[in-house]
Amino acid sequence: MAGRLSRVCVLGLGSIGLPTAATLASRGVEVIGCDIDPRVVARVNAGKPHVREPDFARLLAAAVQTGRLRAQGEPAEAEAFLIAVPTPVGRDHAPDLSFVDAATRSIAPLLRPGDLVVLESTVPVGTTERIAADLAAARPDLAFPRYGETPPRGAVHIAHCPERVLPGAILRELSANDRVMGGLTPACAEKARALYAMFVTGALFVADCRTAELVKLAENAFRDVNIAFANELAAICERLGVDVWTAIRLANRHPRVAIHRPGVGVGGHCVPVDPWFLIASAPDEARLMRTARTVNDDQPARVAARIAAAASSVRDPVVACFGLTYKADVADLRESPALAVVHALAERGGMELLVCDPWVGALPASLAKYCSVRLVGLEEALARAAVVAFLVPHAAFRGIDPEWLACKRVIDPAGVLAGG
Ligand SMILES: NC(=O)c1ccc[n+]([C@@H]2O[C@H](COP(=O)([O-])OP(=O)(O)OC[C@H]3O[C@@H](n4cnc5c(N)ncnc54)[C@H](O)[C@@H]3O)[C@@H](O)[C@H]2O)c1
Known part of the structure; x- marks a missing residue:
């Protein structure tokens, strides 16, 4: 069983990354928050939230005042790296993974054997495996896991743990919701579970990274299809009086x-x-x-x-x-x-x-x-x-x-x- 992590670097201090960083800090973890937007870094270090959520201002102020959370423009060495950067679609609806790729590149020089990299951003199926391959190419001196294979000793751990919080109730759901720990290997999933067990009271389900990626996308596609059904029904009702x-x-x-x-x-x-x-x-x-x-x-x-x-x-x-x-x-x-x-x-x-x-x-x-x-x-x-x-x-x-x-x-x- 993986042990407690004491230093975590969170990349992307937006709606997901910042509440996660402050919550981890409130559990006694030393958190380095990294964001490419200098205004975000300045606001966070001033203890001022740019994410409007109930009870969040107090949590953030406490995390900064105790010195457990500090923000900066670059990532720093840590036992775990948590990536929560945007994953929009382009004009043609093609996934834009440029933020994920930039964040991955930025942590490559900092990785040490046994570190954990968690991708929280919502991504297409196969992305976690791809960033593992990118990191392996950038750091030939380190061992990396491969999907479905037993990891070498001292390998970096890589997992996808998608977020499913409701805006307006992010703090509560961040802790209370059940989560899927999608490891590249079972050892990666277990390491991720050790991180999330520090602040999640919901159940932590272990899966492989492809399944975790698909589960997150299926949840939102389910909602989209069902809302489309309701909208279509509304149009039919209007026509039929x-x-x-x-x-x-x-x-x-x-x-x-x-x-x-x-x-x-x-x-x-x-x-x-x-x-x-x-x-x-x-x-x-x-x-x-x-x-x-x-x-x-x-x-x-x-x-x-x-x-x-x-x-x-x-x-x-x-x-x-x-x-x-x-x-x-x-x-x-x-x-x-x-x-x-x-x-x-x-x-x-x-x-x-x-x-x-x-x-x-x-x-x-x-x-x-x-x-x-x-x-x-x-x-x-x-x-x-x-x-x-x-x-x-x-x-x-x-x-x-x-x-x-x-x-x-x-x-x-x-x-x-x-x-x-
Ligand atoms: N907001 C939600 O309710 C929600 C829920 C579930 C999943 N998600 C997913 O979580 C991910 C993050 O969403 P969000 O709402 O927090 O986004 P956001 O736009 O609120 O914040 C993202 C932050 O990442 C920063 N950033 C961009 N590139 C960076 C880099 N290379 N290094 C460091 N920081 C960088 C940006 O400056 C920004 O502050 C997305 O994939 C999103 O789909 C969001």
């Missing part, structure tokens, strides 16, 4: 049915991205996943067309869009389909757009450039708009009195009024 929220509520009373929530599309930088990693690896097989991506990507345009149609029946239309973030009760705008809806309406023109979102302090640059778009409070939005569209089911919108919406045209793809 059936309330989709009532239909879903009743269908879900079936003991083996659990239809997801429809909405304005799929956002964030995981669910709309990760299925492409599977589609790119097996394009002939991943037909359903590809269709689901198309259905969900088309959803903002569909919703914008519905809102525009409602606005066209009003003179000098003022349209209030409730919600801009990519999902309810978070401040994150990344890949937000609600933002895409407002953007499509602004491009179309012919209406004044009032955006109301309690989680957003200022309009993003992509909307601020339109003089027809303003960020306003709830009262102004309700007082002035003739057309109201609920794009994100923020809790703050649930208290809106339906009487305030009387005489307005209401479009509610987010199901705020349906209580969905």
Whole structure:
């Protein structure tokens, strides 16, 4: 059984890496956080979080004040290296692994026999094996494991331990969720388990790295396909004059049915991205996943067309869009389909757009450039708009009195009024 690790280097201090680094520090581990963005390094060393999560500011401040967490622009020697850098897709939806490759290159000179390298970033199947091969090429003086083979003595350990936290509940889920420890070899998985056992109370399941990579991608592809089904059902209900929220509520009373929530599309930088990693690896097989991506990507345009149609029946239309973030009760705008809806309406023109979102302090640059778009409070939005569209089911919108919406045209793809 592998022993306790006392010094860990975390590469990438974003939504995943920074809470993980601070949590490890809170367990008494010396953590060196490394980020290529100097603003991130400066903020972390000042104990100021750039990741907005409940209770996180206190955890980070304590980690920095005790000296257990410090940030810098370069990685440093450690017993374990944890890579949590972005893995986006390019314009053609091809996986962009350039950040993973750069992070891997940066730790190669620091590795010593027996060290652990954990890839936390979500990656296509086969990436963990590839970075092991890259490290082996960069460090011919060290022994590295190979998939399915018994590792030589003193080999570096390499594993993929994907993250599955929910933004808005990252700290709690970081510890409480079950995790998959995907080792290049069983010894690698065991070494990874020793690291995660220091802060995870959920179950730690050992698997091989290919399986761990696939499990993570399957989780998000499952959600994407199911949301596409719900969005398609919403479109069918609209055509047939059936309330989709009532239909879903009743269908879900079936003991083996659990239809997801429809909405304005799929956002964030995981669910709309990760299925492409599977589609790119097996394009002939991943037909359903590809269709689901198309259905969900088309959803903002569909919703914008519905809102525009409602606005066209009003003179000098003022349209209030409730919600801009990519999902309810978070401040994150990344890949937000609600933002895409407002953007499509602004491009179309012919209406004044009032955006109301309690989680957003200022309009993003992509909307601020339109003089027809303003960020306003709830009262102004309700007082002035003739057309109201609920794009994100923020809790703050649930208290809106339906009487305030009387005489307005209401479009509610987010199901705020349906209580969905
Ligand atoms: N955010 C989530 O909810 C979530 C959930 C599960 C999995 N993931 C996955 O975790 C990974 C990280 O996501 P995130 O949300 O933390 O990203 P992020 O964009 O919030 O942060 C990534 C950080 O990595 C830094 N970085 C880039 N290249 C680097 C390098 N070579 N060395 C050091 N730092 C570098 C960036 O400057 C940035 O600060 C991605 O693969 C993502 O898909 C994210």
